[in-house]
Amino acid sequence: xxxxxxxxxxxxxxxxxxxxxxxxxxxxxxxxxxxxxxxxxxxxxxxxxxxxxxxxxxxxxxxxxxxxxxxxxxxxxxxxxxxxxxxxxxxxxxxxxxxxxxxxxxxxxxxxxxxxxxxxxxxxxxxxxxxxxxxxxxxxxxxxxxxxxxxxxxxxxxxxxxxxxxxxxxxxxxxxxxxxxxxxxxxxxxxxxxxxxxxxxxxxxxxxxxxxxxxxxxxxxxxxxxxxxxxxxxxxxxxxxxxxxxxxxxxxxxxxxxxxxxxxxxxxxxxxxxxxxxxxxxxxxxxxxxxxxxxxxxxxxxxxxxxxxxxxxxxxxxxxxxxxxxxxxxxxxxxxxxxxxxxxxxxxxxxxxxxxxxxxxxxxxxxxxxxxxxxxxxxxxxxxxxxxxxxxxxxxxxxxxxxxxxxxxxxxxxxxxxxxxxxxxxxxxxxxxxx
Numbered sequence: 001x002x003x004x005x006x007x008x009x010x011x012x013x014x015x016x017x018x019x020x021x022x023x024x025x026x027x028x029x030x031x032x033x034x035x036x037x038x039x040x041x042x043x044x045x046x047x048x049x050x051x052x053x054x055x056x057x058x059x060x061x062x063x064x065x066x067x068x069x070x071x072x073x074x075x076x077x078x079x080x081x082x083x084x085x086x087x088x089x090x091x092x093x094x095x096x097x098x099x100x101x102x103x104x105x106x107x108x109x110x111x112x113x114x115x116x117x118x119x120x121x122x123x124x125x126x127x128x129x130x131x132x133x134x135x136x137x138x139x140x141x142x143x144x145x146x147x148x149x150x151x152x153x154x155x156x157x158x159x160x161x162x163x164x165x166x167x168x169x170x171x172x173x174x175x176x177x178x179x180x181x182x183x184x185x186x187x188x189x190x191x192x193x194x195x196x197x198x199x200x201x202x203x204x205x206x207x208x209x210x211x212x213x214x215x216x217x218x219x220x221x222x223x224x225x226x227x228x229x230x231x232x233x234x235x236x237x238x239x240x241x242x243x244x245x246x247x248x249x250x251x252x253x254x255x256x257x258x259x260x261x262x263x264x265x266x267x268x269x270x271x272x273x274x275x276x277x278x279x280x281x282x283x284x285x286x287x288x289x290x291x292x293x294x295x296x297x298x299x300x301x302x303x304x305x306x307x308x309x310x311x312x313x314x315x316x317x318x319x320x321x322x323x324x325x326x327x328x329x330x331x332x333x334x335x336x337x338x339x340x341x342x343x344x345x346x347x348x349x350x351x352x353x354x355x356x357x358x359x360x361x362x363x364x365x366x367x368x369x370x371x372x373x374x375x376x377x378x379x380x381x382x383x384x385x386x387x388x389x390x391x392x393x394x395x396x397x398x399x400x401x402x403x404x405x406x407x408x409x410x411x412x413x414x415x416x417x418x419x420x421x422x423x424x425x426x427x428x429x430x431x432x433x434x435x
Contacts, residue, residue, distance in 0.1 A: 006082055011104050013077025015069050023062040024069065032185050032209040036063050038175045039357040043067060045111055048167040049129065049143045053120070053150045054174025055286050055313050056228040057221070059205045060146045061117055063174070067144070068115050078106030085118040085125070085147070094119075095128040102137060112141045120147030146174070148228065150286045150363060173286070173356035173363060176203020176313075176349065179432035186212040195429055196328040199346050202315030203353070216327040217318065225319040229285065236281050242269060246278045247320045250288065250309050254341040257293070259306035279309065283363075287316045289352060291366040294379045296405075301367055308368060310348035317345065340390035343428065344377060347388050347413060350432060351378060374400055376410070389414040398423045 001019045009017050018025075027033060036059055040052070054060050071080035081101035088094050098114065105112045119125045125145075132138050152171065182198045189212045190197045200217060201207035206224075207217050233243050245267040249258075253266070264275035282288045291308040292301040311317040318325050325331055331339065348366060355361040367379040378386040385408055387398070393414040401410045402422040410423045411431070418425040 003082070003084065003087065007101055007104065010068070010072060010081055011078045011106075013072055015072050021065040021069060023065050027062060030209055032205075032212050034059075034177045034181050034185055034205045034208065036177065036205075037181070037357065038172055039169075039359055040172050043071070043113070043144065044142065044167055046167060047112070047138070047140050047142050048170065049138075050145065050167070050170055050172065051152050052144065052146045052172045052174055053152060053286075054146070054148070055204075055316070056148045057204050057206050057224055057315065058174055058176060060148075060174050062205075064115050064117055064144070064146055068113075071111070071113050075109065075111040076106065078104060079109045079111050080113040080115065081105075083114065083116045085116055085121040088122050091122060091124045091126075091128040094122050094125055095131060098128065098132060099137070102141065105141075114141055114143050116143065116145045118147055119145040120149040120151070149232065149284050151284045169359055171362060172359075173352075175353040175356050177205055177208065178203070178353070179350075179429075180435075182208055183433070193328040195432075196331050198432075199314060199342060200318055200325065200328065200331060202313055202318070202349070204315045207315050211327075216330075217315075218326075221315075222319045222326075225316055229287070229316060229319075232285055233281060236277075238278060238281065242267065242274075243278060244320070245269070246275070246282075248322070250311070251317075251321060254311075254338075255308065255344055257306040257308050262306070285313075285316075286363065287311060287313045289348065289363065289366055291348070291368050291378070294367040294369045294381065296369065299382060301365060307365075310366065311345045312349045312352045314342070314345060314349060317342075336390060340388075343390050343413075344388045346428070347378065347386060347431075351380065351386075371404070374404070383408060385410045387412045392416040393425055394418060395420045395423050395425065 006020060009015070009020055052060065068080050068082055081104060083097050083101065088097060101114055129138070129143065150173065179198050182203065183194055186197070186208060187194050197211045198208070201211055207221050210217055210221060230240055230243065233240060249263055249266045260272040260275050264270070264272050267275060269275050279288070288309045289312045291310055292303055293305050293307070295302050323330065323334060351366065352363070367381055369376045369379050376385050377388045380386070385405065387410060389412060391414065393412050393416055395418050398410055398412065412423060412425040413428055413431050414425055415427060416425050417427060
């Protein structure tokens, strides 16, 4: 449906018109519908600017359509309008489009919202909002923006200083669905395969629904993911084959610390700077996150040392893995050591998801600890320690922990349950099902 038609219907309050909300229409046909929770339960009444960023195929557009429809239902015709950044070429065009929809707000509308989907597709989009804010055109409006590039969140860039209103929080990462929600919807169907199915889906609703329906992730989902990643690689002026090389190294060295020089050498790239560029793009897209060594004496991350690169979008990992993993049965055919790496990535994804919902540490690097004898996979600074084991562990394996960290507790996520004064073992399911 054309944008002008969409906004005409919104101005008239005709929200039941067929074709107006295509994502919601498809959702009605799905047997598996998930509740979305990324830390924003309701939109604020106050004006301001919201930055919502997240991977494609994770439900942002469906959430946006739902929120747009609810706004019209609650506050009446002409209280909300829609723009699509994929169809806007420049920030000048964005300003023109915003001017047009702003003029259409109902005179008595005390709540006014503009939803801009995929705003990060527009180069320098913030310039348009800055100019309009400075002209006083946005002072009564809540502007909700979504995007598939997480640069705004990962780097903490203050793109619009003083122009985001007085909202308590303005930045959100659109997180994967939780395992609790996945199990609520799909648990009965998938039974004992539920955990591995969730891991393979990466918490993507579309991938989760396909796994629950057919027991595997179809190729069209994989192609959607690859088109997104490779499109962003092309926009950045980088090489598709070099992307495959970098991905191959990340898979092969998963769970191990690697420096930029080694990454470049193993991937056949020219130098460290080129390697860092590919890592930066994958990080901006929320596909991977660095995990740096942690210095407990100074309580800092040691950025000069090699770090681990964890996939935090496991659907992306699946889409590029050479084993062509599509089902839980495919996953179980992988070597146990490789499976262990995927379980470690699953916990990295979960730690990032929880931190993002809380809002304190959105896309900040993770940390691990090691000395000459021992290693801890994740340190959630300052006082949470997590070790990940694919198989079964016992408390006796971690008697050393109390000597090194006498005032702390270690959580071992594995296939066994146990507890002492300083170490607790719990299953992957119980850890993921925690509130």
